[in-house]
Amino acid sequence: MFYHVKELQYQAKPDRPDPLFAKQLQEVLGGQFGEISVALQYLFxxxxxxxxxxxxxxxxxxxxxELAHIEMLATMIARLLEGAPVGDLEVAAKDPIIGAILGGMNPQHAIVSGLGAMPADSVGNRWTADYIIASGNLLADFRANLNAESQGRLQVVRLYESTTDRGVKDMLSWLIARDTMHQNQWIAAIKELEAKENVVVPSTFPRELEKQEVSYTLFNLSRGNKSASGRWANGPSMDGLGTFNYVENPVPLGQKPALSPAPSYIHDTLPSVLKSDVMPPPNMC
Amino acid sequence: MFYHVKELQYQAKPDRPDPLFAKQLQEVLGGQFGEISVALQYLFxxxxxxxxxxxxxxxxxxxxxELAHIEMLATMIARLLEGAPVGDLEVAAKDPIIGAILGGMNPQHAIVSGLGAMPADSVGNRWTADYIIASGNLLADFRANLNAESQGRLQVVRLYESTTDRGVKDMLSWLIARDTMHQNQWIAAIKELEAKENVVVPSTFPRELEKQEVSYTLFNLSRGNKSASGRWANGPSMDGLGTFNYVENPVPLGQKPALSPAPSYIHDTLPSVLKSDVMPPPNMC
Amino acid sequence: MFYHVKELQYQAKPDRPDPLFAKQLQEVLGGQFGEISVALQYLFxxxxxxxxxxxxxxxxxxxxxELAHIEMLATMIARLLEGAPVGDLEVAAKDPIIGAILGGMNPQHAIVSGLGAMPADSVGNRWTADYIIASGNLLADFRANLNAESQGRLQVVRLYESTTDRGVKDMLSWLIARDTMHQNQWIAAIKELEAKENVVVPSTFPRELEKQEVSYTLFNLSRGNKSASGRWANGPSMDGLGTFNYVENPVPLGQKPALSPAPSYIHDTLPSVLKSDVMPPPNMC
Amino acid sequence: MFYHVKELQYQAKPDRPDPLFAKQLQEVLGGQFGEISVALQYLFxxxxxxxxxxxxxxxxxxxxxELAHIEMLATMIARLLEGAPVGDLEVAAKDPIIGAILGGMNPQHAIVSGLGAMPADSVGNRWTADYIIASGNLLADFRANLNAESQGRLQVVRLYESTTDRGVKDMLSWLIARDTMHQNQWIAAIKELEAKENVVVPSTFPRELEKQEVSYTLFNLSRGNKSASGRWANGPSMDGLGTFNYVENPVPLGQKPALSPAPSYIHDTLPSVLKSDVMPPPNMC
Amino acid sequence: MFYHVKELQYQAKPDRPDPLFAKQLQEVLGGQFGEISVALQYLFxxxxxxxxxxxxxxxxxxxxxELAHIEMLATMIARLLEGAPVGDLEVAAKDPIIGAILGGMNPQHAIVSGLGAMPADSVGNRWTADYIIASGNLLADFRANLNAESQGRLQVVRLYESTTDRGVKDMLSWLIARDTMHQNQWIAAIKELEAKENVVVPSTFPRELEKQEVSYTLFNLSRGNKSASGRWANGPSMDGLGTFNYVENPVPLGQKPALSPAPSYIHDTLPSVLKSDVMPPPNMC
Amino acid sequence: MFYHVKELQYQAKPDRPDPLFAKQLQEVLGGQFGEISVALQYLFxxxxxxxxxxxxxxxxxxxxxELAHIEMLATMIARLLEGAPVGDLEVAAKDPIIGAILGGMNPQHAIVSGLGAMPADSVGNRWTADYIIASGNLLADFRANLNAESQGRLQVVRLYESTTDRGVKDMLSWLIARDTMHQNQWIAAIKELEAKENVVVPSTFPRELEKQEVSYTLFNLSRGNKSASGRWANGPSMDGLGTFNYVENPVPLGQKPALSPAPSYIHDTLPSVLKSDVMPPPNMC
Structure with a gap:
């Protein structure tokens, strides 16, 4: 059960409106690694x-x-949108800043949300639960979390570089610090679970049931062998249970597949048509 | 540039058709962590x-x-679908197995793909590039890859548990082994980059620009303090640059946000209406 | 800012597992009118x-x-999934209940979420922010909310009819009551705003700028005139500003559109080709 | 069955092309509350x-x-796109209007549709049936319709404010008037059904089966009690069957959920790992 | 502008309800090649x-x-859903037919649409405008149309094979005939345009601007040369402007790409890290 | 199984960066008819x-x-993005080119992909497998392929017209030539199959089972009879099995549908409510 207080976890006040940056900032609210994603991912x-x-x-x-961070970003975006212009091109052309705003802002910020934040990313794709991960296996999921915080902090840093607004930078520097913590905490949790379970997920599948002859093999499938010099191709495997090896010229281990014909009620191309390899004369049509 | 050979990387031949399992197996072909996802993720x-x-x-x-793995799974699914029945309920009811197949198989395997594999998951959601990740920052992306291989191996193991078909199990045990390798290899690459860059992504953002006072703090925002006993709340941080600390009773650091009214051309609810807090009489309507 | 307590707002305990019902119950967690939708809609x-x-x-x-309701449903679904079987058809066919479960349950509940709830609906579509609405105009949005609670209560009632599990029914009867309140509250809020603003959204657009000659007209565009006998075609309009009228035989008021040709750099079909209305001889090919 | 005439229901002719406005106008053709949505919603x-x-x-x-309105908008957009420029930045920079158009127009209007309207919104998201609602319960659905016409008219009004083109304004003022009618008509139909069924949907669920003790209660879950002064917290409920009440300090009514362990074949994190609350030494790695 | 009459273009009456077939029939109403797709594709x-x-x-x-066909299918599906059971597993298990229906029907047909048709396909994916095509170039688009009618007729035929209901078969045989016409008509239109424009779309791009040395070449990129015996590798090209040729061992014509480093404000992996090819010692962690 | 070489199939080097064109070029990489679509369509x-x-x-x-073409485009886009600016409006306003870039480029190219190509189209919609087609019937599918190559070549030609960069034009002219080949090859394959099977897909459905009385009829459902003068309304049908005919005034052949009431457990609007056609008095509320 949840309780809300109206104060923000941290302040979210720009020096001045900036509808173009509002559009960009949507990425870390409603994008693949935005705050909606991490909030719902951790809760699920x-x-x-x-x-x-x-x-x-x-x-x-x-x-x-993370719910509090959604709130901070929604507040910041609403403020960045204050006074966003509407208008048409003749007006816009007289003032290049207005023109750039009208051309570059997210039109839905005016038409759809009425100057409010949207559950969408920086190009306007609505947030989707396709972004989130919850498998019931915590080592797997904490790795998903570490990835989310890594991608998320990277995106916030890139946005920090894109603005000179001190109010925005102040809030972003706070979010960057929280992402520092969250990366640290998932690493701590991962290391603890790896110490208990070893590193390969899931740890509970019996090793003898997998084809162990290819469990530590790097197949060189992109011509050139720079990858041969990596740690992943040499020495003991990271799980301590094998030795990495490198196959310079990998070959297929299976056969050419030959599928049986489909039943007639499926109306695929008939085998008789498929088998006919006689080339029609070049002047056929 | 790519060259294809028609032989499979490893064999993909079930003992017998099983349209229900074909539906389930779609998950690791076209689901969030299926082979299409990892193939395109690594290539991008x-x-x-x-x-x-x-x-x-x-x-x-x-x-x-991973392109070869898509091919193996597509072949296996096409074979599992061979001879899939069509028909209606009266017929089906006479044979519980037929009934279960007709009720439980993916109808698109008959109607849409004509007994071929589909770029979709086990419930029929078509594959989407929302699943994949490529940021230009390799430490972030290798963590995405480690997560993908962890989730993917977990799913293949669960499918392995769901069938008694020896041909299917044979192929899955091969894929499980490859996922063992791929988890090992991304761990190796991650450790190498972490050794060069430290563990927080991106490593290139100046520490003094983040709010370091909250860079190693766990806020206890879910009542009960079991999380206080974790590694993430005690001792040096994982990046070696700070000390974890725990805030038992976190409070808001920001204000209640008060947004300015929207311009009239936006036609949001008027401030005069919003401010009116007089309650209408209970018999208003 | 949000605080969480681990106790549920109301209990969520089924009498016994039921993976098929777990799949159906997903609708009101992660469907178009599920709890994720209303939670995020109201917050935004x-x-x-x-x-x-x-x-x-x-x-x-x-x-x-509504965040608490997501939590209750997630908990209920996880419990309904306890002990969900996996297996293949030969086993399943021996026990019709097992067979029905294997054919009918959501396979992602086993393969993807590991017996946890998913942010998805009853057929497996992942939740999307396309479902939610926030326009900045409260009268419009409260109507969206009343609709959401109406659709939502209707769906919960249909689910209530679909189970005999007393634990499930107990929780659903609680959610139904909350939806009763939420419909009542949005009606109250709507009536208050309508009393202040009149009923047409947005109320701030000058009436003289709309084509008032068609502001209260019903066009009979589906042959048969039963709709002529409705309140909407007779008497004063609901906003009190006009009189409904009915046009039995509506005619077009505009012209046939004739679009100008596209510039050559667009490579649409050439005007010369389009204009050519000479029919080729029937034996052309 | 449908018959088409080529004349438009109302004229759709701009004074001059404006590719930026064409992009924005897509919102009310192919957005969440555009004409495709209402057409298919009412028909279904x-x-x-x-x-x-x-x-x-x-x-x-x-x-x-509404099908006729799709047609009018598609025609208007095609005309707004006439003569849309293509070109690259060097050219564009010489003329700020051209530059703004090239930067701000929807590139798919040139590349994909060849200067035709698209079934998409103002940021380019393709229309999806996720937007529409048809439940079989008319009171619920008429509320959906009233919401759709409220959101829709609001968006058209915002677009009207964004242009000075008299031809565009003429058509929009006609659509605004039709939305006035459609809001009025759904209100009329809703009131009629509410008079027959009372206001809570569905009206057919026996009241004694819901937990009536919380059917009229407002839980104060966001600290601060301004909501206590609303009509929704005082007096008789809108359905006339209860009395609103307000709970200042709501508490959980359920227990902390404790889920049973997953079966081993699911390979979730093992209970033994989960239960282990011993903190590893801080120098663990 | 459109007029509707309430009579159906052709009758849509099943002999008896069949909720499982209702689910399957959704494919040709709301799937990729269903009637919504062709209706909106042709209109746009x-x-x-x-x-x-x-x-x-x-x-x-x-x-x-095609709008009339949507209507026929929506009517047929609503009738197939009449009397669809709801209930739980204990009841279901007593009657295998009921069990199969409950496990196999689309749960949204009961929970969401109240026994009405949905704008969705046979697995429940909602219809999306991603399915439709309108480019402004009629030869391209008529090919899209011919494809749509080919896929559509194939799917209807597969559904015809899946039922013994005479009422359903009657309607499907009518739709199959219409698809026969529509394939014939698009072929006729295509041939007419090809006669005017030649066969390559767009016909208006100057031939000398394309790299004509590879305009008629088949590259053998999948080992094995069966494709060499096809018409496409021999004789005059279909446009009559060249000669097909076959390259048995295609080689890359470009270089290995070497991308320049990203600017520092992007925070990609640093060039210094990327260039470091020194392998860390195997005991690094 | 696939092998990769690092050399590109053809060179992909622009004269200079152009982030706006990078955004547009995404269409033919990750759009509906981009290279991802054709690669996966042909492989499936x-x-x-x-x-x-x-x-x-x-x-x-x-x-x-086509996999090689994805690679070429990904490389080209990464190069077009080199040195893409970030920044805010005050800086941008000083230089109209910078302003146009900041307003017009895809912000995800900076924030999300770190100056890499994305699996998305020119407005930022991520690629989805909804775009691709594989039915098991080769004549149907080759028509899908011919359409894809027609739409694809049209889009590449439009992009060719939009740039003056010689390096970009060089690569596009190569892709245009390949699309010339691919249209030719699918036409060749289609003609061969049509010669074997006749032109209506599927060819295997018995003609006597379709309603042949409407197999060659054009219904004039859009008032005006220009379509009567087309080849499709006159002469022998394209399959040689019938004669086209034209119905000037088509009438419905079915009845008005009357659906039976829903069972009470569905809670649709009650028949008693639906049947009530008594109009409430105009002063009802």
């Missing part, structure tokens, strides 16, 4: 944990915080 | 690497291999 | 309100509650 | 009505009209 | 034709007819 | 062919080539 993972210990608590702590 | 990452060394080579090697 | 509306009075408070109150 | 509702009276007739009348 | 093409002759008329004729 | 068709002859070989040859 937490709700699915089949146990009630510290991992679940950590997920719920962090999920609740 | 490789094409974006701004340099030509071993990391790019590794990405192209693995991307090319 | 609240964050966009340009004012800080009772309407914003009401939106945030209700948005926070 | 009409086709599902299980009865043949005035409501079905009204739905078919209005659905047929 | 018609609205974009920059001319007013017979091609536009043909498009509008056929588009209007 | 090839994997589903139930036979191993020249058609399968041709599909695999061409699919493998």
């Amino acid at each position: 993972q937490g709700w699915s944990v089949r146990g009630n210990g510290k991992y679940k608590d950590l997920l719920m702590d962090t999920g609740a915080e | 990452q490789g094409w974006s690497v701004r340099g030509n060394g071993k990391y790019k080579d590794l990405l192209m090697d693995t991307g090319a291999e | 509306q609240g964050w966009s309100v340009r004012g800080n009075g009772k309407y914003k408070d009401l939106l945030m109150d209700t948005g926070a509650e | 509702q009409g086709w599902s009505v299980r009865g043949n009276g005035k409501y079905k007739d009204l739905l078919m009348d209005t659905g047929a009209e | 093409q018609g609205w974009s034709v920059r001319g007013n002759g017979k091609y536009k008329d043909l498009l509008m004729d056929t588009g209007a007819e | 068709q090839g994997w589903s062919v139930r036979g191993n002859g020249k058609y399968k070989d041709l599909l695999m040859d061409t699919g493998a080539e």
Whole structure:
């Protein structure tokens, strides 16, 4: 169950409106690695944990915080949109700044949301749950989380570089710091689980049931062998259970597939037509 | 540039058709962590690497291999669909197996693809590039890759548990082994980059520009403090640059946001209407 | 900013697992009118309100509650999935219940989420922000909210009819009651705004700028005139500003459109080709 | 069955081309509340009505009209796109208007549709049936329709404010008037159904089966109690069957959920791993 | 502008309800090649034709007819859903037919649409305008249309094979006949345009601007040379302007790409990190 | 199985960066008819062919080539993005070119992909498998392929017209030539199959089972009879099995549909409510 307070976790006040930056900032609100994604990802993972210990608590702590970040960004975007112009080209052409805004801002910020933030990314794609991950296996999912925080911090940093507004930069520098923590915390949790389970997910599948002859092999399938000099092609494997090896010239291990004909009620191309390899005369039509 | 040979990388031959399992197997072909996802993810990452060394080579090697895995799964699914029944309920009811197949198989395998595999997951959602990740920052992206191989191996293992078909199990045990390798290889690459760059992505953002006072803080936002006992709340941070700390009762650091009214041409609810807090009499309507 | 407590707003415990019902129940968690939709819809509306009075408070109150409902449903679904079988058809055919479950359950509940709830609907479509609405105009948005609670309660009622599990019915009867309240509250808020603004959204557009000659006209565009007997075709209009009228035989008021040719650099079909109305001889090919 | 005449319902002729406005106008053709949405929403509702009276007739009348509106907008957009420039930046930079057009127009209007309208919104998202609603319950659906016409008229009004083209304004003022009618007509139909059924959808669910103790309660879940002063927290409920009440400090009514472990064949994190709350030493890695 | 009559273009009455077939039949209503797709595809093409002759008329004729087909299918599906059961597994298990229906029907037909047809395909994916095509070039678009009618007729035929219901078969045999006509008509229109413009789209691009040395070459990029025996590798090209030729061992014509480093404000992996090809010692961690 | 070489099939080097054109060029990489679409379409068709002859070989040859085209475009786009500016409006306003770039480029090229190509189209919609087609019937699918190459070549030609960069034009002229070949090859393959099977897909459905009385009829459903003068309304049908005819005034052949009421557990609007056609008094509320 959730309680809301109206104060923001951290301030979200730009020096001045900037509808173009509002559009860009949508990326970290409603994009693939925006705050909606991490909030719902952590909450869904937490709700699915089949146990009630510290991992679940950590997920719920962090999920609740990400909800606060959605709120901060929604507030910031609404403020960046204040006074966004509408108008047509003749007017716009007289003032290059107005022209650039009208050409470059997200038109839905005026037409659809009425100067509010949207659950969408920087090009206007609406947020989709295709972005989130919750598998029931925490080592797998914490890796998803570490990735999300890595991509997310990278995007916030790129946005930080794109503005000179001190108010915006102030809020972004706070979000960047939180992403520093979140990367650190998922690394800590991952290392703990790896220490308990070893590094390959899932750790519970019996090793003898996999084809171990190819469990540590790098196939050189892109001509040129620079990849041969990587750690992944030499020495003990990272799980400590094998030795990396490199196959310079990999060959197929299977046959050419030959599929049986489809039943007639499917109305695929008939085998008789498929088998006919006689070339029609060049003047056929 | 790519060359194709018609032999499969590894055999893909079930003991017998099984349209229900064909539907399930679609998950690891065309789902969020299916082979289409990893193939295109690695290739797009490789094409974006701004340099030509071993990391790019590794990405192209693995991307090319994943194309072969799409092919194996497409072949296996086409064979599992051979002889899939069509028909209506009266017929079906006479034979519970036929009934279960007709009720449970993906109808598009008959109607749309004509007993071929589809670029879709196990419930029929078509594959989307929303699933893939390529940021230009390799440490971030290798974490995405490690996650993808973790989720992917987990899903293949779950499918392995769901069938008794020896031919299917044989192919899956081969894919599981390859996922073992791929998890190992991305871990190796990640460790190498972390050794060069430290663990927080991006490593190139000046630390003094982030709000370092919250860079290592866990806020207890889900009541109950089990998370306080985790590694993430105690001791040196994983990046070695700070010390984890725990805030038992976090409070807001920002103000209640008060947004300015919208311009009249936006036609949002008027401030005069919004401000009116007088309650209408209960018999208003 | 949000705080979470681990207790549920209301209990969510089925009498027994039922993976088929788990699949159906996903509709009101992650479907078009599921709890994710109303939670995010109310929160985004609240964050966009340009004012800080009772309407914003009401939106945030209700948005926070809907987060709790997501949690209840996620918990219920995870429990309904406990012990979900996996297996293949030969086994399934021996037990019709197992067979029906294997054929009918959402395979992603086993393969993808590991027996956890998913942010998806009852056929497996992932939740999308295309479902939600926040325009900055509260009368418009409260109508969206009333619709959402109407559709949502209707769906929960249909699910209530579909199960005999007393634990499930208990939780659903609680959600149905909350939807009763939410319909009542949005009606109350709508009536208040309509009393202030009149009923047509937006109320701020000058009436003289619209083509008032068709502002209260019903065009009979589907042959048969039963619609002529409705309130909407007779008497004063609902906004009190006009009189409904009915046009039995509507005719076009515009011309046939004739578009100018495209510039040559667009490579549309050439005007010369389009204009050529000479029919080729029937034996042309 | 449908018949088409080539004349437009109302004229759709701009004074001059304006590719930027063409892009914006797409919102009310192919956006969430554009004409495709209302046309298909009303038609699908009409086709599902299980009865043949005035409501079905009204739905078919209005659905047929919305098809005509799609046509008007498609024609207008094609004309706004006439002569849209193509070219590159060096050329564009010499003329700020050309530059703004090239930067701001929808590139698919040139590349994909060849200067024709697209079934997409103002940022280029293709129309999706996720936007539409047809439940078989007319009171619910008429509320959806009233919302759609409210959002739609609001968007058309915002577009009207964004242009000085008299031809465009002429057509928009006609569409605005039609939306005035459509809001009025759905209100009329809603009031009629509410008079017959009372206001809570569905009206056919027995009241004694819902948890009536929370059917009229507002839970104050966002700190601050401005919402307590609303009509929704005081006096008789809008359905006349209860009395609104306000809970200042709501508490959870359920327990902390404790989920049972997953079966081993699911390969979620093992209970033994989850239960282990011993913190590893800080120098673990 | 459109007029509707309530009679169906052709009857749509099944012998008896069949909720499983209702689900399958959705494919040709709301799937990629369903009636919504062809209706909107032809109408959008018609609205974009920059001319007013017979091609536009043909498009509008056929588009209007496809609207009637949507209506027939929506009616048929609503009737197939009549009396669809709801219930839970214990009940279902007693009657294998009920069990198969409950497991196999689309749950949204009960929960969401209230026994009405949906704008979705046979697995429940909602219709999307991603399916449709209108380019402004009629030869290109008529090829899209011929493809749509070919895929569509194939799917209807497969559905015809899947039922023994005479009422359903009667309607499907009518739709199959219409698809026969529509394939014939688009072939006729294509041949006419090809006679005017030659066969390569667009016909208006100057031949000397393309790299004519590869305009008629088949590159053998999948090892094995069966494709060498096809018409496409021998004799005059179909446009009559060249001669097909076959390259048995194609080689790259470009260089290895070497991308320049990204600017520092993008925070991609640093060139210094990328260039470092020194392998870390195997005991690095 | 696939092998990759790092050399490009053809060079992909622009004269200079152009982030606006990079955005536009995305259309033919990741749009509906971009290279991802044709690559995966041909490969999936090839994997589903139930036979191993020249058609399968041709599909695999061409699919493998299209993978190379993805690579060329990804490389070109990465180079066009080199040095893309970031920044805010104050800076931008000083230089109209910078302003146009900042307003017009795809912001995800900076924020998300770090100056790499994306699997998305020119407005930022991510690629989706909804675009591709593989039915198991080769005549149907080759028509899909001919359409794809027609739309694709048209789009590349339009892009060619939009740039003056000689390096870009060089690569595009190569792609245009390949599309010339691919249109020619699919036409060749189609003609061969048509010669074997006749022109209506599927050719295997018995003619006597379709309603032959409407198999060659054009219904004039858009008032005006220009379409009567087309080849499609006169003379022998294209399949040689009938004669085209034209119905000037088509009438419905079916009845008004009357659907039975829904069962009470569905909670649709009650028949008693639906049947009530008594109009409430105009002063009802």
